[in-house]
Amino acid sequence: MVNLGTTYMGLKLKNPLIVGSSGLTNSVENIIEIEKNGAAAVVLKSLFEEQIIYAAHKTMMQDEVANAYPEADDYIRHYTRENDVSKYLTLIKQAKESVNIPVIASINCISGTEWISFAKYIEEAGADALELNVFVLPSDPEKSIEQNEAVYFDVVKEVLKVVNIPVALKISYYFSSLAQTVTKLSWTGIKGLVLFNRFFSPDIDIENFEIKTSNVFSTPSDLALSLRWIAMMSTHVKCDLAASTGVHSGKAMIKELLAGAQAVQVASVLYKKGFREIGSMIEELTGWMERKNFTSVDQFTGKMSIEEAKNPAAFERVQFMKHFSGIE
Numbered sequence: 410m411v412n413l414g415t416t417y418m419g420l421k422l423k424n425p426l427i428v429g430s431s432g433l434t435n436s437v438e439n440i441i442e443i444e445k446n447g448a449a450a451v452v453l454k455s456l457f458e459e460q461i462i463y464a465a466h467k468t469m470m471q472d473e474v475a476n477a478y479p480e481a482d483d484y485i486r487h488y489t490r491e492n493d494v495s496k497y498l499t500l501i502k503q504a505k506e507s508v509n510i511p512v513i514a515s516i517n518c519i520s521g522t523e524w525i526s527f528a529k530y531i532e533e534a535g536a537d538a539l540e541l542n543v544f545v546l547p548s549d550p551e552k553s554i555e556q557n558e559a560v561y562f563d564v565v566k567e568v569l570k571v572v573n574i575p576v577a578l579k580i581s582y583y584f585s586s587l588a589q590t591v592t593k594l595s596w597t598g599i600k601g602l603v604l605f606n607r608f609f610s611p612d613i614d615i616e617n618f619e620i621k622t623s624n625v626f627s628t629p630s631d632l633a634l635s636l637r638w639i640a641m642m643s644t645h646v647k648c649d650l651a652a653s654t655g656v657h658s659g660k661a662m663i664k665e666l667l668a669g670a671q672a673v674q675v676a677s678v679l680y681k682k683g684f685r686e687i688g689s690m691i692e693e694l695t696g697w698m699e700r701k702n703f704t705s706v707d708q709f710t711g712k713m714s715i716e717e718a719k720n721p722a723a724f725e726r727v728q729f730m731k732h733f734s735g736i737e
């Protein structure tokens with residue numbers, strides 16, 4: 410009998426497959442289905458910092474009372490935020506009542522400012538952990554590397570002051586010195602890093618001169634990016650790693666575990682194939698472990714990380730060379 414259990418950010422998981430934050434994790438009905446199909450944990454759809462702040466400001470402008478009675482400002486701000494958040498807190502509470510797998514809340518944030526107090530409510534609602542989905546597109550030529558990267562450290566510092574549940578950070582690969590930043594982030598007290606988030610990509614409609622989004626869902630070939638960085642970072646970081654982007658099969662999950670991930674997060678494959686794919690991926694992992702005589706996941710986690718692999722240069726090579734590609 411193989412034991413698929415693993416530990417990710419201090420949470421005991423029955424297997425390494427987590428359903429990642431997306432529209433799929435935004436309802437209790439789906440979360441129940443996700444558990445039924447065998448996933449080990451679920452990350453809820455992100456609560457967006459901007460939405461909350463926008464809603465607070467909109468209400469203030471619409472309400473004349475806010476102008477007449479300055480002290481009402483705070484009340485309205487508080488009320489609106491509470492109202493927005495209350496839906497999210499209800500989702501957490503209902504999910505916790507309905508399933509036994511860990512429920513990880515998620516906040517999409519771009520600053521360590523007024524939204525931070527929400528984190529405490531999320532903990533009180535019963536979330537087992539909190540994933541911070543932080544993304545700063547370093548597109549402002551006036552901003553230095555330090556200014557762009559400070560945001561991540563500020564957010565983590567402020568959130569860790571208010572919650573006791575484990576906190577993970579989900580990031581992109583847009584960093585000037587990715588390896589160093591990932592390593593330093595892992596020292597901040599977070600329990601997990603999710604490598605990497607994937608974003609809607611811009612495209613141009615050449616008939617209508619409009620900007621549109623393309624490739625909302627990943628494909629299996631998108632796996633390589635997270636695979637490379639999980640393999641390169643897994644022995645350097647002081648927290649757990651979860652792989653995200655391009656995990657579409659049991660094989661892809663096995664590769665990420667071999668590279669050193671404690672868990673994988675999946676989204677696109679479930680949009681494309683449905684929740685039943687969770688069971689197929691877990692079956693594939695089980696079958697492979699039996700064939701390879703592994704009885705537990707930790708026997709092979711990190712076996713192909715850059716420190717352990719027989720050909721570590723393959724993870725670092727970025728230029729095409731015949732030796733690595735086999736193509737002239």
Ligand SMILES: Cc1cc2nc3c(=O)[nH]c(=O)nc-3n(C[C@H](O)[C@H](O)[C@H](O)COP(=O)(O)O)c2cc1C
Nearest residue numbers: 429430431432455542606607627654655675676677
């Ligand atoms: C429709 C959709 C909505 C998503 N919403 C969120 C979100 O709210 N918060 C978040 O952190 N990631 C979100 N993601 C990103 C996924 O969690 C995941 O990181 C990304 O899609 C890469 O994984 P995949 O290749 O398995 O899809 C979303 C992805 C999709 C496709």
